[in-house]
Amino acid sequence: MFALVVRFDLRDDAAATEFDRLTSETLPLIETHEPGTLVYATHRVENEPLARVFYEVYRDREAFESHEHQPHVVRFHADKEQCVASVRVEFLEPSATKGPHISR
Template structure:
């Protein structure tokens, strides 16, 4: 949702990573696994899921849902996220990012609701 142009809730993104080859995919997966340890403790990160599309073994598709834009910014400022952002490029052939503002839907309840 937006309020005067500023995102106030339900901020999400999808990212399609294409790895260079099978070895790079394995190394990228290991980097993601290490990074997930920190992400699991982020209170504003509601969903952070990595998928492998059918018949595309070199592609990783991320879906990330944050409580709001501030939660996304908090995620981006974490050491584990910064480390992943700096290390990931060596494994990748391409990256496509789509930022999403929530319109409607069902999503996980946040603490206290």
Template sequence: MGYGLVVRFTATDEAAARAFDELVATTLEGIRAHEPGTLVYVNHRVPDEPRVRVFYELYADRSAFEVHEEQPHVRHFLAERGQYVESFEVTFLNEVAGKLPAGSVGK
């Protein structure tokens, strides 16, 4: 059963939002290369809110999320994001039903 979360970040200013995007891009390199249990990890811009970013993350299961959290590239992201972000809100999600990426669990 899938496990996910949505995180809404508000950057301190637009320059910080751009720097945050660069930090995310670097983090994504590690996620793509080392995390088969991370099914979806997307950073979204919000129209008309240039300082806001919304992450959607979907993992094969809770264990895959825990593996994600322990990766060096994720630990680096967590340590560095504070210099760009004034606030964030996390909502954890448990899958009920839906369409998942091809080859993922719970088709």
């Protein structure tokens, strides 16, 4: 299992609207074309209207690398740049877990 959390801080309300549009356009393509992407959850942050957090879980590092090279993800990364003020990526190491068994 390979997981990460990404926090995006967006420039302004217009950027947040565009970022959300890009996300909603990209998510169905991830669901359809990426069997190694196990969880791709996007969140708004309570009381921070310009913040978004993505929680991503992949079968393994190779599935993550495959995700990063998909045309829809490459397009998302390019198009989101106009919206983002800052980004923070944290790669996670598995620890105690509750949920479906996923081999490490």
